[in-house]
Amino acid sequence: RAVDEENELLEAGGYGLLLRFLQNWVKPKFPIGGSDLLERGAKPGKQLGEMLASLEGVWLDSGFKLGRDALLERAAEIIK
Helix, strand or coil: CCCCCHHHHHHHHHHHHHHHHHHHCCCCCCCCCHHHHHHCCCCCCHHHHHHHHHHHHHHHHCCCCCCHHHHHHHHHHHHC
16 A cells, blocks of 8 residues: 555554654653562552552653652651
8 A cells, every 4th residue: 555655655664663752662660569579668468559559650741750769758758
């Protein structure tokens, strides 16, 4: 289709760019874990998992820009 129609060629080129991006993409790793929260006074259990999920949501909302230190500061505020 890309040979016969200009729009199809443009669409195919867009997929090529997307594929190239995906080939080089590295999945970001959440920079904190449960042990980090336990070391700061959190108690084991369901609330620990909920706190981690909440902090991961904040991290996702930041576009993966919040680093370990910033997340641990937020965790300390929650644990208080």
